[in-house]
Structure formats: C-alpha cells, structure tokens
Amino acid sequence: MKLESKQQNLKDLNTFKLNSFTDYFFVVRNFEDLKFITSTLGDYKDIFILGGGSNVILPECIESLVIKVNFSGIRMISDFGNDVLIEAYAGEFWHNFVIHCLNMGWYGLENLAFIPGTVGAAPVQNIGAYGIEFSNYCYSIIAWDLLKGEIVEILARECFFAYRNSIFKQKTYKNFIILSVRVILSKIWNPNLEYFKINDYSTRKSLEDSKNINNLIEAIFDIRRSKLPNIKEFGNVGSFFKNPIISEESFLNALHFFPDLVFWEQRKDAYKLSAGWLIDNCGWRGKNYGSVAVYEKNALILLNQGLAKFDDVIGLAALIINDVYNKSGIKLEIEPLVYY
Ligand SMILES: Cc1cc2nc3c(=O)[nH]c(=O)nc-3n(C[C@H](O)[C@H](O)[C@H](O)COP(=O)(O)OP(=O)(O)OC[C@H]3O[C@@H](n4cnc5c(N)ncnc54)[C@H](O)[C@@H]3O)c2cc1C
The missing domain is CATH 3.90.78.10 (UDP-N-acetylenolpyruvoylglucosamine reductase, C-terminal domain)
Incomplete structure (x- = not known):
C-alpha cells in the first residue's frame, strides 16, 4: 500500500501562518499507522513530524512526508504517596494537560501553563517558562523508532535536556516519533514563585496569595498576555531567538x-x-x-x-x-x- 499524493497547505497548521505546501500528509492514529510508515519509509525523501506548529518556520514547499501524531489521553501510572507518575499522549494540547493535572491535584507544571502546542513537542526543545523547564519533571519519553519499527522508552537522563534543547533536536533522533511523555508530579502544592519574585511580579495582587492555584494561573495569563502577541491576530512562534x-x-x-x-x-x-x-x-x-x-x-x-x-x-x-x-x-x- 502507498500513501496517495494530495497537495495540502499547512498554513492553518503553523502559528506563523506561512503558506507551506506538501504532497504527503499523514495523521497517525494507532500502532498500525506507525508500522505502515516504517514499512513505506523508502517512498519519501524524508519525514517531518508536526505538532501544533508553534515552534516551526516552514518553507513554501515541503518534500518530506509530514506526520501528525493524534494519540490522546492522560493517565496515572503509579501513586507513590506524595508523588505520582503521570503519562500524557503526544497529541494532547500541552496547556490542557497542565490544567488537567492541576484539577487532579498533581502539581509542578503550573508555570508552564498557556504554552501553545502539543505534549509530544514539549521534550523536543525542553519547553520552559518562569523558572521551570519540562526536564524538571520528566521521568521518561515513549517513542516509536521509525527505522527499527519498535517502541522505546528513553529515560530523562538519556535525553540530555538543556536550555531549549534535547537529543530530539539532533539528526540521529529525527527518526523517533514521540508517542507520550511520563512526568513525576507532586500531590503537595508548592509553586515555584522565584521568577515572579525576582522580576517584581510578586507585587501583583493575584500573586499575593500564592496558595490559590487560580490566582497563579491568572497571573501567568496576564504576564503572558502583556508580553506575547495573540497568535489569532498575528502569526508568530513566541520567542524567535534563544537567550545566549x-x-x-x-x-x-x-x-x-x-x-x-x-x-x-x-x-x-x-x-x-x-x-x-x-x-x-x-x-x-x-x-x-x-x-x-x-x-x-x-x-x-x-x-x-x-x-x-x-x-x-x-x-x-x-x-x-x-x-x-x-x-x-x-x-x-x-x-x-x-x-x-
Ligand atoms: C505565543 C507563543 C508563546 C510561546 N511560549 C513559549 C514558552 O513560554 N516556552 C517555550 O519553551 N516555548 C514557547 N513557545 C514555543 C512552542 O509553543 C513550544 O516549543 C511547543 O512545545 C511547540 O509545540 P508544537 O506542538 O507546536 O510543536 P511544533 O512546532 O509542531 O514542532 C516543534 C518541534 O518538535 C518536533 N515534534 C513535534 N511533535 C513531535 C513528536 N510527537 N515527536 C517528535 N518530534 C516532534 C517537530 O518536528 C519540531 O522539530 C511559544 C510559542 C508561541 C507561538
């Protein structure tokens, strides 16, 4: 079986809103789809994995097979008393995952609320905001090795997370489709407010009572709104340059x-x-x-x-x-x- 060539514009699938045409686009929904891609790899010049398109600058023409992973779901794997091991699937929206965790009483990711994009992309550039990074909570990554056609678990220490970086940005890891992430969160609410204090946000009314989760989330929303343009009004990818x-x-x-x-x-x-x-x-x-x-x-x-x-x-x-x-x-x- 071969994928049928059908031209598609990815303009609405990247937040910079660039016209970008591809002949091959495939939504991965299950393991059969993963196996199918592995078995037809030779048919395409290359593979490109697209999440929410909020951290990519796409050209007018993409010759690769573009893949989108639609695996969804969030579950608790283990309860260790004060801590929990949680798994979230790649196609979930990152912000929804953060809010779901807060509603469940699983804490840690709160400062990363409102970051656009999908769970599957979070480890790639080790997303970060307001003093915390994804890597602070990561236990492991579950991925599909496209070349070997098998599922692998990559432990956090093997991901070589750094500031906006991880092994998933390296060429040899371009053939790994991230299927889910596993994070260790706490049942004890102990928000990290260091960044807000240092940067003088602690005087904001909504941060005065740091015990209130909604106040923190509202404050993060306000701070982000004051610094970031609305992607619905102007195409953008957030910070365009890394802090050197x-x-x-x-x-x-x-x-x-x-x-x-x-x-x-x-x-x-x-x-x-x-x-x-x-x-x-x-x-x-x-x-x-x-x-x-x-x-x-x-x-x-x-x-x-x-x-x-x-x-x-x-x-x-x-x-x-x-x-x-x-x-x-x-x-x-x-x-x-x-x-x-
Ligand atoms: C308004 C705005 C604010 C932002 N704020 C922040 C911020 O505060 N902090 C921050 O760190 N980032 C921020 N970003 C950047 C962006 O939201 C994150 O990098 C996000 O994780 C990208 O997710 P995505 O699903 O859109 O990934 P995409 O842009 O689709 O892809 C990004 C990279 O991940 C790869 N990828 C995607 N999914 C998978 C997968 N399943 N398996 C393997 N590789 C995959 C892609 O190939 C690509 O290399 C912001 C962006 C915008 C537009």
Missing part, C-alpha cells in the same frame, strides 16, 4: 559594548543574556522586513503582518543576527525549528 549563554570572556567583551547589559549569572564562567534586550538595544524593535516585523512590545518576537514568506522571516532573522553580532560580539541562535 556565554563564557566570562565573551560576557566581558559584550559589557565593553553595552555597559548596562541585562544578564543572569548561571554558574562560574557562564552568563545568560537577554536576547530581547540586545535586539532592542541594537535598534530593531518595531522594524519591518517584507511582511515580517519585530514586535513593538517585545523585540524577541517576530510577527507575520499578513503576507509573510519564509524568505522574509529568515532574511529578517539574518539581518538581526549579523547586526547584534557586529554591535556586541554575541551570536544569537534561532529558537524555532527552521525547515530547510
């Missing part, structure tokens, strides 16, 4: 150019800089290139003003990267996956 983590030598060099540089000391000889601050201070806030703009309220975000094309997005990103490098010696890295 640099050595002391590069840090001192950058300080020479920008004495008031915003940074967070990570550990000895490692400094994290604010990419948004650098872009803003190099004069890019609000600038346009083709139909793509740097968001007025947050220079870390690129916006589709309606008719953006892949080349506009990459062109503007390249101009920003070069300019920031020339003015600070810091090389910015793009955060979303750019499909070439």
Whole structure:
C-alpha cells in the first residue's frame, strides 16, 4: 500500500501562518499507522513530524512526508504517596494537560501553563517558562523508532535536556516519533514563585496569595498576555531567538559594548543574556522586513503582518543576527525549528 499524493497547505497548521505546501500528509492514529510508515519509509525523501506548529518556520514547499501524531489521553501510572507518575499522549494540547493535572491535584507544571502546542513537542526543545523547564519533571519519553519499527522508552537522563534543547533536536533522533511523555508530579502544592519574585511580579495582587492555584494561573495569563502577541491576530512562534549563554570572556567583551547589559549569572564562567534586550538595544524593535516585523512590545518576537514568506522571516532573522553580532560580539541562535 502507498500513501496517495494530495497537495495540502499547512498554513492553518503553523502559528506563523506561512503558506507551506506538501504532497504527503499523514495523521497517525494507532500502532498500525506507525508500522505502515516504517514499512513505506523508502517512498519519501524524508519525514517531518508536526505538532501544533508553534515552534516551526516552514518553507513554501515541503518534500518530506509530514506526520501528525493524534494519540490522546492522560493517565496515572503509579501513586507513590506524595508523588505520582503521570503519562500524557503526544497529541494532547500541552496547556490542557497542565490544567488537567492541576484539577487532579498533581502539581509542578503550573508555570508552564498557556504554552501553545502539543505534549509530544514539549521534550523536543525542553519547553520552559518562569523558572521551570519540562526536564524538571520528566521521568521518561515513549517513542516509536521509525527505522527499527519498535517502541522505546528513553529515560530523562538519556535525553540530555538543556536550555531549549534535547537529543530530539539532533539528526540521529529525527527518526523517533514521540508517542507520550511520563512526568513525576507532586500531590503537595508548592509553586515555584522565584521568577515572579525576582522580576517584581510578586507585587501583583493575584500573586499575593500564592496558595490559590487560580490566582497563579491568572497571573501567568496576564504576564503572558502583556508580553506575547495573540497568535489569532498575528502569526508568530513566541520567542524567535534563544537567550545566549556565554563564557566570562565573551560576557566581558559584550559589557565593553553595552555597559548596562541585562544578564543572569548561571554558574562560574557562564552568563545568560537577554536576547530581547540586545535586539532592542541594537535598534530593531518595531522594524519591518517584507511582511515580517519585530514586535513593538517585545523585540524577541517576530510577527507575520499578513503576507509573510519564509524568505522574509529568515532574511529578517539574518539581518538581526549579523547586526547584534557586529554591535556586541554575541551570536544569537534561532529558537524555532527552521525547515530547510
Ligand atoms: C505565543 C507563543 C508563546 C510561546 N511560549 C513559549 C514558552 O513560554 N516556552 C517555550 O519553551 N516555548 C514557547 N513557545 C514555543 C512552542 O509553543 C513550544 O516549543 C511547543 O512545545 C511547540 O509545540 P508544537 O506542538 O507546536 O510543536 P511544533 O512546532 O509542531 O514542532 C516543534 C518541534 O518538535 C518536533 N515534534 C513535534 N511533535 C513531535 C513528536 N510527537 N515527536 C517528535 N518530534 C516532534 C517537530 O518536528 C519540531 O522539530 C511559544 C510559542 C508561541 C507561538
């Protein structure tokens, strides 16, 4: 059996809203579908796994077979007393998973509420927000090895999670379709409010009573709304650049150019800089290139003003990267996956 070629536009399946045509698109619903893909791998130039499309920049034409995983469900695997081991399937919306856990009294993921996209993509860039990352709670990942045609369990320590990074971004792991994630959560409500305190959000009324889950979720919603454009109004992928983590030598060099540089000391000889601050201070806030703009309220975000094309997005990103490098010696890295 062969997949029938049928052209499809992925514009509504990526949050930057780029036109992107593919001839082969397949929704995986069960194990038979996984086996089918493995048995027909040779028919396609490549495979591309698409989740909610909120962290990808897609070209006008994709020659790969595009796969979407529709496995759904959330279940408790084990109850250890104070902790629980929970499994969520790849096709679930991440935010819905977070809220479901809170409703069940399984705590830990709350600061990651409202991150768009699917559960299956969360480990790929080790999503993070407000002082926590997916990796803080990950126990293991269940994936389908497309080449071997078998299910594998990859333990958290084998994922080499780092800031917006994991093995799933490496070429050798491109053949692993993430089917579900397993996380260890706590039955004790003990929210991590460090980020909010450091960044002066603790004075917000809704955070005064941190014991109230709804107040925290509301505060996160407000903070995100004030910094992020609505994807329904303007196509975007959230932060377009990673915050650079640099050595002391590069840090001192950058300080020479920008004495008031915003940074967070990570550990000895490692400094994290604010990419948004650098872009803003190099004069890019609000600038346009083709139909793509740097968001007025947050220079870390690129916006589709309606008719953006892949080349506009990459062109503007390249101009920003070069300019920031020339003015600070810091090389910015793009955060979303750019499909070439
Ligand atoms: C407004 C906005 C705000 C955001 N805020 C944050 C934030 O606070 N923190 C943060 O970390 N990110 C944030 N993001 C980025 C994005 O939401 C996350 O990276 C999210 O995890 C992407 O999920 P997705 O399902 O849309 O993945 P996609 O964009 O579809 O895919 C992303 C990558 O994961 C791979 N992938 C997807 N599903 C699977 C699977 N089942 N198996 C294997 N590989 C897979 C894809 O091939 C691709 O490489 C934001 C994005 C937007 C638009």
